[in-house]
Amino acid sequence: MAEKKIVVVQLSGGNDYLNCIIPYNDPQYVDNRPNVRITEDRVIPIGDGLGMNPVMGPIKDLWDQGNVAIIHGVGYPEPSRSHFRSMDIWHTAEPTKVGNEGWLGNAINQMYPKHDNVVAAVNFSAALPRALVAQRAPVASVTDLDTYGLMNHMGEQRNDALQAFKDMYAQAIGSGPVMDYLSQTGLDALRGAEILGTVTGQYSSDVEYASNSFAKAMKGAAQVLQADIGTRICYTQHGSFDAHTNGIALQEGLLTDVCGGIYDFYEDMKQANKGDDVLMFVFTEFGRRVKDNGNGTDHGSGGVAFMIGDAVEGGHYSEYPSLNPADLIEGDLAFNLDFRSLYTEILEDWLEIEAKPVTKGTYEKLGFLK
Numbered sequence: 001m002a003e004k005k006i007v008v009v010q011l012s013g014g015n016d017y018l019n020c021i022i023p024y025n026d027p028q029y030v031d032n033r034p035n036v037r038i039t040e041d042r043v044i045p046i047g048d049g050l051g052m053n054p055v056m057g058p059i060k061d062l063w064d065q066g067n068v069a070i071i072h073g074v075g076y077p078e079p080s081r082s083h084f085r086s087m088d089i090w091h092t093a094e095p096t097k098v099g100n101e102g103w104l105g106n107a108i109n110q111m112y113p114k115h116d117n118v119v120a121a122v123n124f125s126a127a128l129p130r131a132l133v134a135q136r137a138p139v140a141s142v143t144d145l146d147t148y149g150l151m152n153h154m155g156e157q158r159n160d161a162l163q164a165f166k167d168m169y170a171q172a173i174g175s176g177p178v179m180d181y182l183s184q185t186g187l188d189a190l191r192g193a194e195i196l197g198t199v200t201g202q203y204s205s206d207v208e209y210a211s212n213s214f215a216k217a218m219k220g221a222a223q224v225l226q227a228d229i230g231t232r233i234c235y236t237q238h239g240s241f242d243a244h245t246n247g248i249a250l251q252e253g254l255l256t257d258v259c260g261g262i263y264d265f266y267e268d269m270k271q272a273n274k275g276d277d278v279l280m281f282v283f284t285e286f287g288r289r290v291k292d293n294g295n296g297t298d299h300g301s302g303g304v305a306f307m308i309g310d311a312v313e314g315g316h317y318s319e320y321p322s323l324n325p326a327d328l329i330e331g332d333l334a335f336n337l338d339f340r341s342l343y344t345e346i347l348e349d350w351l352e353i354e355a356k357p358v359t360k361g362t363y364e365k366l367g368f369l370k
Contacts, residue, residue: 002277004311004350005232007221007265008104009258009282010129013083013240016251016297017287017304017333020056021070021320025049028290028323036247036292046070048316055256058263059308066314067266069307069368071342073321075335079286079301083242086285091130093340093358103343103358104233105134110353111232112138119195121233122224124217129235140193145200145220199227207268210260214238218261222268225278232351241284247296258282262308275310279350279369281342282306289331290323302333305342307368311350317366338363345369 019036023029024043043051044060052060062068076095080086092099108120115136123132123141132139203223209215214236221234238258243250262280269275283305288297302321321333328334341363347355349369356362 002274003232004352005225005234005278006346006350007218007225007234007236007278007280008131009262009280010235010237011239011241011254011258011282011284012087012237013242013284014286014288014299015239015241015255015284015303016243016247017300017302018290019248019251019288019297020053020255021046021072021304022051022053023049023320023323024051026323028325032291032323034292035294036297038248048320050316050320053252053255055252056259058259059306062263062266062308063314067308067310067312068314069312069366070316071305071307071337071366071368072316072318073333073336074283074303074305074318074339074342075286075301076338076340079329079332079335081286081299081301083285083299088130090283090285090339093343093360099130101135102129102131102133102137103347104131104235105137105139106358107347107351107353108132108137108139108233109134110357111351117230119224119229119231121235122196122221122231123235124220125235125237129237132233132235140196142196142220144216145196145223195229196224199223199229202227205268205271207264207271209264210257212257212261214257215261215264218265219268222265222272225269225274226272242299243288244293244296244298247292250296266308270310277311278309279311279346280306280308281346282308283339283342287333290328290333291331300332301329302335305339307342311370313368313370317368337366341366 019038022038022043024040042054045051089095091102093103112120118138119140121132121139123139126143128141200223209219217236224231241254269278284303287300287303289300318337321336340359344355344359344363345365347353
C-alpha cells in the first residue's frame with residue numbers, strides 16, 4: 001500500500017464562511033448582509049438550505065462525485081480576531097499559549113524520527129508556515145520548480161561551487177551542537193535541492209493549469225507527488241481573503257483561483273492513478289462577522305474547512321452555526337467543532353501517527369475518511 005500524502009491549502013486572511021457556503025434561505029443571512037450577500041439566483045445549491053459560492057463550480061463537481069467533506073463551524077475556544085494569533089493557533093494547535101512547534105513539523109518528526117527524509121515536506125511559497133516548523137524537521141521551500149535549485153545561474157561553475165559548499169558543511173560536523181545543526185541543515189538543503197531538481201523532468205500530464213500563483217503551486221505539488229521522491233506533505237497558500245472592502249469581488253476572484261487549482265490537481269492525480277493516496281485539507285484562520293460593514297466584512301470567528309479526495313466520505317459534517325442574534329458571540333458565529341478534531345483524524349487515520357503530542361488532548365473524530 002502506498003504511503004498517504006496530504007496537501008494543505010491555507011486560505012490566508014479569513015475566508016468569509018457565510019458567502020462561501022451560503023445559508024441563502026435563512027432570513028437572518030439576508031437581514032445581516034444587505035450589501036455583501038450572494039443572492040439566491042447566483043447560489044449553487046447543495047442541499048440542506050445551503051449553497052456554494054457561484055464560482056465554486058469545480059468543487060461542486062467533486063462534491064457531486066462524493067469527494068468533498070464540508071466541515072461546518074470550525075474554530076477553537078476564546079477565538080482571536082487577530083490574523084497572526086489565530087493563524088498561529090491553527091499552526092501550532094495551541095489555543096491558550098504561544099506554541100513552539102508546528103503540528104505538521106511534529107508529524108514529520110514522528111514519521112521520520114531519524115530525520116533522514118530531506119523532502120518529507122515541500123512548502124510552495126517563499127515564507128515557511130509555522131505549521132511545518134519543528135526542531136530538525138526537514139522542509140524544502142519552493143517558489144518555482146522549473147527554476148528551483150541552488151546556484152542555477154552559475155552555469156558550468158555550478159558543480160564546483162556546490163562541492164565547495166558541501167566540503168564546508170561536512171568539515172563543520174563534529175565541532176559543537178550549533179555547528180552540527182547548521183552543517184546538517186546545510187547538507188539537507190543541498191540534498192533536497194538535488195532531489196527536487198529531478199521532478200519536472202519526470203512529470204507527464206495533459207492537465208492545463210491556470211497561470212495564477214495558486215494553480216502554479218498545485219501543479220508543483222502534483223509534480224512532486226507524481227515523482228514518488230518520498231514527500232508526504234505539500235503546503236500551499238493563497239490570499240489575502242481579508243475582504244474589509246470590495247468583499248464580493250475579492251472573495252470570488254480568490255475562490256476562482258483556489259477551486260480551479262484544486263480541481264486540476266485532483267484530475268492530475270487521478271490520471272496518474274495516485275488519487276486514492278492524496279488528501280486535500282483546506283482551512284482558513286477564521287470566518288467573518290455576520291453583519292456586513294457596507295462594502296465588505298470584518299474579522300469574525302467560526303469558519304468552514306474542506307476535506308477533498310477519493311478517500312473522503314463526502315457530505316456535511318458538524319452543524320452550520322446559528323445566525324440567531326441570541327446565539328452569536330459578539331456578532332460572530334459561534335464555533336461548534338474544535339479544529340483539533342480534524343487534526344486528530346488526519347494524524348491518526350491518514351498519516352498513521354500519534355495525535356496527542358500535537359493536540360495535547362483527546363478530540364472526537366468526524367469520520368470524513370472512508
